[in-house]
Amino acid sequence: MDESRRTDAGLGAGAGLVGGLLVAVVLAGQGRLDWTQPLRVDPPIVGWLVFLLLNACGGALYGSVYRFQPGRLAATVGGGLLFGLLWWAGVWLTAIPLITATGPGWSVAEASTMFPLLIASVLTWGVAGLVFHAAGSRIIGDRALTRSVAATGVPIRHRIVIVGGGFGGVATAQRLEQLLSHRPEVAVTLISESNFLLFTPMLAGVASGSLVPRHVAAPLRATCRRTTIRRATGETVDHGGRSVRIRSSLEAAPEAIPYDQLVVAVGAVPAFRGLPDVAGRTFTLKTLADATDLRDHVIGLLDRAENEPAPDVRRRLLTFAVAGGGFAGVELVAELHDLVHDVLVYHPGIERDDLRFILVHSRDRILPELSDRLGAYALELLSRRGIEFALGVRVAGASRYGVSLSDGTFISTGTFVWTAGNEPAPLVHSLVTEGGGRVLATDQNLQVEGFHDIWAVGDCARIPDPDRDGQPCPPTAQHALRQGRQAADNLVAAMDSRPQRPFRFRALGMLVVLGHNTAAAEIRGLRFSGLLAWFLWRGIYLSKLPGFEKKVRVLIDWLLDLVSPRDIVIAGAANSRVATAEAAHDPVA
């Protein structure tokens, strides 16, 4: 119990005593204070004393619940009347009959017998409310305003800055909102390049046009209502100055955001491993803009290919290559396959045989995160649909005409998507240099090694997994979410000098969607595939999508997608980007 509540309880006890004394005089005259007789307590003065003691205790309860509120006399008295009714029902109609073994039965007859005590209770606590307010006005006065929950102007004593608005960053902010909800002196700021949390598991659905982009993103201001949101790019961390340098736009001057505790959750960016020309000639699939650009580009290519007279150019325009056989690459190539086949109805000039989909992967099997069996299942299923796989080879380079592979093969394509590797976002470099390593390594409590006030979660961090001999945790959304919550817990524990807890999480399972109502899943060792896994994928991810409204919208998108062909509209602003992209990819342009 905090000090102000103790003060209120003390005042309440006094007020209850005053109210009790006033009615006790009348009750004694009525002979009702010898109520302790059934307990064989003598002399009768004990009845008085116990009555007053009861009132003092009740007053303490009243004071600690109702609290002193300056200028709210009527509310305090009104609350006192209600408290009186509950006091009568709880004490006189229930507890005392129980103690004296005379009840309770709560019948009208009992209530009638106890009616004088009802009047007494209502009067006692009505008067106690008056006394409580008067005493509070004199003793506490306007000091009560400073504890008012709506008070503003509370000086900020501690600043927590989170950089990154992905799963890890948002989970940290949400957990901090819970933990610090009654501590307005701690300010939490979330810095994010976008103003939304992107639900990345559904990004391939956006790229394939089955989902509306806005529906897979939750606004940060709605998700983290009590966090200050800054839309900017975190550039570097100045640990000596305890600040993060951010830039809200390319033209804007950099700005330093001071922190007392910093949470780095900047995620990862595509890593092209120094391959010549690849960075400038590929699509990536990290952001909502990436997904919409890719979708618009593909639909734009179909429009152009239909009227393209040169067979080799037409072939190039209708060839779609994806690098990377992990979850992102496999889901994307399957979804692109669905998209293109679904909209062919609008392009009667294109035959199915004109289309070519290729997935390039450096290993011998796709989906290394899943078991061999499910990996083989996915490979067989997608091959049967006509998707080609170039396994055991790497991308060696890219040009305007296509992609060259490490085995010397050249794939002539107008669409090349890179999902083959990631690296921590640039902000991390400023910390790893100071920390002496290449990645943002943390201890088991998620604290960055070498920094007592910096924490890291998600894809940008290397967090040891105690269940796998200290191997790094995999970069999945389910890990990032839990790491964010744990980081918030440990951060607040550190602020309050309490012991921290190590991060420990056993993944629930893995799910990958393979397009056209099929998926593969491994949940707690159980394997699923086909339509059942597809339902599981949709059900689980729909339930994980943040926001009820977004869930409904995505559900409607999916239902419509089942019964109608996909939309092929290319919005105006995006159209110009497509033209640019086409120019970059099309050797004819």
Place this chain on the structure above:
Amino acid sequence: MTPWPEVRRQVRQILVPGSLAGMIGGIAFGAAMVKLGMLPTVASLVRTDSPVIGFVVHLAIAAIGGSGLTILLRGRWMAGDVVFWGVAYGAFLWFLGPLTLQPLILGRLPTWDVTAAQAAYPSLLGHLIWGATTGFALVAIKARSAPPESSSAAGPPPPTVRLRGVVLRGLVAGLLGFGTIGLLPAGSERMLSPWGAGDAAGLGPLAVALLGATLYAVLHPRSTSTAGAAAVRGAGFGFILWVVGGLTLLPLLRGEGLTWSIMDARTTFPALPGTILFGATTALIYHWLGRLARLFFSDDVGNRSPDAGSWGLRAVGRGAAAGLVGGLLFTLVMVRIGYLPKVADLVGSDSEFVGLVVHFVIAEIIGVSYGVLFRRQAFDQSAAIGWGVSYGFLWWILGPLTLAPVILGTTPAWTVAATSAAFPSLIGHLAYGAGLGLTFHALEARYSPWWITRSDAEAARMAGRRIEAASAGPALWAVLVLVAVLLPVVLSPSP
């Protein structure tokens, strides 16, 4: 020491309107006293039995009482809630005056027993009429002297409303509320028969109901609180309607004169649960119509308050958890009074276990509805108890007195005998409501303390809501206490 200009300001703004409104209320109460021949009793306070002197003394007391009310409120109220404050204050004065001070002045010790309360029952009704009239008068005086917004200075300006639309909404809500009660088997008959339904004055109750609904609408033109608070407010208004309309105006209109005896109260008692339900239903419909009107007809887009979606779903979850806690508390009462087989009877069983399951299912449903109707309503534990207990009380009328008999194929148990039999369940409902409200608030405080603000703009908005909550809530809870206190008085057999 308070400076003289401040004293003058307080006299002008607090004491004068209060005394004036108190005297207007006193005239209404005085008129009833004339009819009931109560004035000589009042005159006895100054050692005389002259009715004229009694009336003067009564008016003086009423003026002092009115000033006391405005001092108590200190100008911090929302217009429509003054009526509730007036009624609650009138009841408090009844406890203090006829039941306590009057016997003391006359050299007797107050007994505070049911017999004394029944004997002073006409005086109770008089005090309630006085309180209601004083409240109405204060609203009118304040409306003439200052715009109603002045009472809620903090926060953004309230949405603008048109009187015509408000009255129309009130009438529609009243009509639908009346129709809803009429849907219950013999509901309207039970509610209306003590008011004279079926005779030549059969349209009277509907007229009184519509008048009441319109009055409610005019007193509460803006639906700014939650639906749950509106329902509780409506229930309180239903009680006032029973006192003012059913016990006072209708007998007068029918030329039966005023009796205000305890026997009359027992005769007209079956109309009380129905009228309370009518008030709650009407207020709820009025609230929802207001939301609809704001959605479709208002240009005041800034006052839209989108609070559904996942916030609503979380409220459902918290309501379910709170319902479980409340249900556990209620179970203690249920087991003690052997009520579980009666609950099991709802599904055609007499097993205690089945009764327990049904009881928890009901507790969950009510808990969820509380979460939906009262989310973001209680600022603190005191408000949580207040709203929870009020909701529990409302469900005592709606559950064991109304829906349970209807489900079992009979008519609502609104008679004195049936209500007396269900009285033990009232205590369980109050315990349930307290547990429900406190748990729900604890969960809100733990996971989304919406009342904690981090910016000046947000704090200003919250301050406005806080003033409204602090104004409406305690007055309604006080009226609820009054109804609960009234029950043993009316339900106990007369000596």
